[in-house]
Amino acid sequence: MVEERKIRVLVAKPGLDGHDRGAKVIARAFRDAGFEVIYTGLRQTPEMIVSAAIQEDVDAVGVSCLSGAHMYLFPRIVQLLRERGADDVLVFGGGTIPDEDIPKLREAGIAEIFTPGTPTSVAIDFVRNRAGRDRK
Amino acid sequence: MEISDRVRAGDVRAMARLISLIENGFPEATSALKGLYPFTGQAFIVGITGPPGSGKSTLTDQLTQEFRRHGRTIGIVAVDPTSPFTGGAILADRIRMQRHSLDGGVFIRSMATRGHLGGLAKATNDVVNVLDAAGKEVIFIETVGVGQDEVEVVKTAHTSIVVTVPGLGDDIQAIKAGILEIADIFVVNKADREGADKTVAELKAMMALGPGRSDWSPPIFKTVAIEEEGIVELAQGILAHQAHLDQAGVRQERQRERSHALFLELLQERVTRRLLERAAANGILEQTIERIAHRDLDPYSAVDEFLEKAGF
Ligand SMILES: Nc1nc2c(ncn2[C@@H]2O[C@H](COP(=O)(O)OP(=O)(O)OP(=O)(O)O)[C@@H](O)[C@H]2O)c(=O)[nH]1
Numbered sequence: 001m002v003e004e005r006k007i008r009v010l011v012a013k014p015g016l017d018g019h020d021r022g023a024k025v026i027a028r029a030f031r032d033a034g035f036e037v038i039y040t041g042l043r044q045t046p047e048m049i050v051s052a053a054i055q056e057d058v059d060a061v062g063v064s065c066l067s068g069a070h071m072y073l074f075p076r077i078v079q080l081l082r083e084r085g086a087d088d089v090l091v092f093g094g095g096t097i098p099d100e101d102i103p104k105l106r107e108a109g110i111a112e113i114f115t116p117g118t119p120t121s122v123a124i125d126f127v128r129n130r131a132g133r134d135r136k
Numbered sequence: 137m138e139i140s141d142r143v144r145a146g147d148v149r150a151m152a153r154l155i156s157l158i159e160n161g162f163p164e165a166t167s168a169l170k171g172l173y174p175f176t177g178q179a180f181i182v183g184i185t186g187p188p189g190s191g192k193s194t195l196t197d198q199l200t201q202e203f204r205r206h207g208r209t210i211g212i213v214a215v216d217p218t219s220p221f222t223g224g225a226i227l228a229d230r231i232r233m234q235r236h237s238l239d240g241g242v243f244i245r246s247m248a249t250r251g252h253l254g255g256l257a258k259a260t261n262d263v264v265n266v267l268d269a270a271g272k273e274v275i276f277i278e279t280v281g282v283g284q285d286e287v288e289v290v291k292t293a294h295t296s297i298v299v300t301v302p303g304l305g306d307d308i309q310a311i312k313a314g315i316l317e318i319a320d321i322f323v324v325n326k327a328d329r330e331g332a333d334k335t336v337a338e339l340k341a342m343m344a345l346g347p348g349r350s351d352w353s354p355p356i357f358k359t360v361a362i363e364e365e366g367i368v369e370l371a372q373g374i375l376a377h378q379a380h381l382d383q384a385g386v387r388q389e390r391q392r393e394r395s396h397a398l399f400l401e402l403l404q405e406r407v408t409r410r411l412l413e414r415a416a417a418n419g420i421l422e423q424t425i426e427r428i429a430h431r432d433l434d435p436y437s438a439v440d441e442f443l444e445k446a447g448f
């Protein structure tokens with residue numbers, strides 16, 4: 001009996017700011033959408049996030065950042081995943097990201113940026129449609 | 137290279153992917169598990185169970201640190217419950233263990249129960265086998281936060297640790313039911329809180345009332361996991377139990393019990409599945425259920441009839 005493949009998402013907070021309310025809200029919304037959410041909490045380095053993402057074999061990594069360091073942190077996560085042969089893992093981000101940074105982040109391989117005020121349903125649909133699509 | 141060879145070589149991606157295949161019930165998983173089985177049986181398996189929030193994850197993290205100090209490689213399986221309403225889960229045990237995420241000697245996997253009862257996920261045993269075959273020397277299994285009957289972890293673990301905390305009040309009565317018998321080691325965590333000594337005394341009193349075990353008297357350790365207090369002693373307690381198991385030949389006995397349980401479980405699952413698949417294909421299942429529902433047939437005779445037709 002092949003059971004339905006569960007979507008697994010890692011939700012993490014890179015950087016030094018201590019606000020994880022947004023991350024927790026999205027983690028709960030994902031759970032309510034039927035996903036398995038691995039929540040790793042605050043102050044994660046890109047290395048820690050990528051290592052966890054690989055051990056947990058997630059389809060997607062969602063990172064939120066309020067500290068302004070997203071231009072370093074998000075691309076670094078994508079880069080590390082690539083280096084470890086895990087470029088099939090979808091990376092998306094949220095938080096306070098200025099509009100002008102979004103195209104650059106996309107170029108760096110971040111699949112989507114959800115700015116504050118985006119309904120959680122949009123992120124859920126995004127993950128559901130894209131999760132595992134490129135899975136190797 | 138086959139996925140099982142890559143797992144044996146300690147390839148993290150392969151381990152992680154195989155675990156997903158197992159969890160999702162994919163057929164490739166079974167063939168890989170067949171190939172890995174001969175290489176299992178090396179790891180020492182420690183189960184950690186206890187009420188929600190008692191500090192299981194924090195203790196697992198600290199014990200991992202302590203065993204790493206002695207060079208042992210570690211596998212961790214941390215189980216959290218699946219929401220029965222949505223099928224989703226938040227797996228948060230890992231938060232307390234993330235400092236080990238960059239240590240190549242530690243592999244951590246979070247699992248959701250996916251409807252399985254007993255405090256573990258259905259695939260836990262198989263996942264432990266993957267970690268074992270990959271060469272992890274000590275494997276910790278953190279169960280979901282449980283109260284009483286969810287003691288399935290004893291079937292997998294060599295050493296079962298039951299964690300409790302001061303001030304649970306009457307709950308200590310509640311944990312006594314199934315859990316008292318399974319504990320090889322008791323931990324009273326959060327010993328920084330008032331009442332730790334009272335909890336220890338209560339545990340001792342309950343053990344005195346219990347059936348008692350001739351071969352091993354479960355020690356009680358007081359810990360403050362967040363302060364790293366009592367961890368060295370607890371780790372030594374685990375090693376002492378391991379030594380006891382080897383000496384008394386109990387470990388082999390447990391291995392046999394584990395194999396027994398595993399075989400029965402698999403057999404049950406496979407037999408049921410095959411019978412049902414066949415019965416569903418030729419319509420017998422539907423007809424039989426219809427007849428039972430209409431009281432044309434009682435369920436007891438229905439099963440007899442069903443099994444007879446299947447050649448049993
Ligand atoms: N005061 C005190 N707090 C502790 C101690 N150990 C753990 N905690 C805290 O207790 C809370 C729960 O700890 P966890 O390790 O997550 O407990 P758990 O048993 O794994 O929880 P679940 O997996 O949700 O059942 C955390 O906030 C810990 O920091 C301790 O010895 N003393």
Ligand SMILES: [Mg+2]
Pocket residue numbers: 192193194228229278
């Ligand atoms: Mg926990």
